[in-house]
Amino acid sequence: MQLLTASLLSLLLLLTLPASAQFQFFDQMFNGGQQQQQQQQQAQNAPSDSVWYQQTYEAAHCDKYLCPHTLACVHFPHHCPCAWPAVEDKVEFGEGSMACVSKGGFKAGEAARKIELARKGLL
Incomplete structure (x- = not known):
């Protein structure tokens, strides 16, 4: 009986792990893409602040x-x-x-x- 229970648990684990990994893949694929897109948009929208330019100009030799x-x-x-x-x-x-x-x-x-x-x- 214990052998049957252990076999059933093993079979259940083998069936659920690929499904869990598949959902993680899709979750990362779609949510990760949104995070990357947000990071790219933030990088493109630099503030209109001249401090960086002034510091770079003054530091140039x-x-x-x-x-x-x-x-x-x-x-x-x-x-x-x-x-x-x-x-x-x-x-x-x-x-x-x-x-x-x-x-x-x-x-x-x-x-x-x-x-x-x-x-x-x-x-």
Whole structure:
């Protein structure tokens, strides 16, 4: 009789453990995904606080000119790189300054051409 009871308990355990593991898998799969998504959303929604930038700017070491938008150390302000060169064109002005503007069109240099037209009052 004890052998039969032990066998039945063993069989019952063998049947319930995979079911329990299966529910844990689904629980983690769905609830874990929500937690990960919430963590990603929190990481994307950084507060609009300039303290981090100011601390990073002040901690940067540069004996020449420190570009304010990229924190690159260059010899002259107009040598600063654009932060997003894949989507920005760098336009240098005659007085040693520069600006990064969104690429404007399908041709290379289109943004610079439009700025020059605007400077001449034609745009």
